[in-house]
Amino acid sequence: GENVEQHPSTLSVQEGDSAVIKCTYSDSASNYFPWYKQELGKRPQLIIDIRSNVGEKKDQRIAVTLNKTAKHFSLHITETQPEDSAVYFCAARQSAPAVANTGNQFYFGTGTSLTVIP
């Protein structure tokens, strides 16, 4: 199965600085890579995603880059704000399987606890 590794496990930055979180995956069949933000006591929410046919995607202060050759993808947050403080999870998923009624699960990283210091 797929193995997703995420680093660092904790990250502290000053408000206004940038934050970078990196993930690696093992299965070249994975083709979809979402990032989730989970605030304390709340549900994970999708913040950005990227498909394998794209190398970079940006949404305001958040960007994700993907290197298929090296099997790694990264989340970049610029101009960080205190409300960016949360746990961030990366994930990887393969295409819907060719065989009916078999799964294609999301494999999650272990999370990065980001603290933005005012």
Next chain:
Amino acid sequence: EAEVAQSPRYKITEKSQAVAFWCDPISGHATLYWYRQILGQGPELLVQFQDESVVDDSQLPKDRFSAERLKGVDSTLKIQPAELGDSAMYLCASSLGSLSYNEQFFGPGTRLTVL
């Protein structure tokens, strides 16, 4: 905005007791997932449904866990008997389908504490 609903939000039980969690996915979502999230870790899939069929339960401890989605809508996850190591957050999620890029929406979770 439609959301995935779960109940209860919190459950405290003693070991060897039975517990059940309920999930109501977003209307029209064919794919439903149950995850277990241990504090400090990412969600780990327990079971994935496509409509009423189980398509992946390879990580479900079947000696004590069971899941059903009888009419292809809401779903129940049961643990019997509960063990101390089952203490965790149980998250339900749903997506429109099983295409890799179908967005997955999470419910608020049920936090289980086994004493």
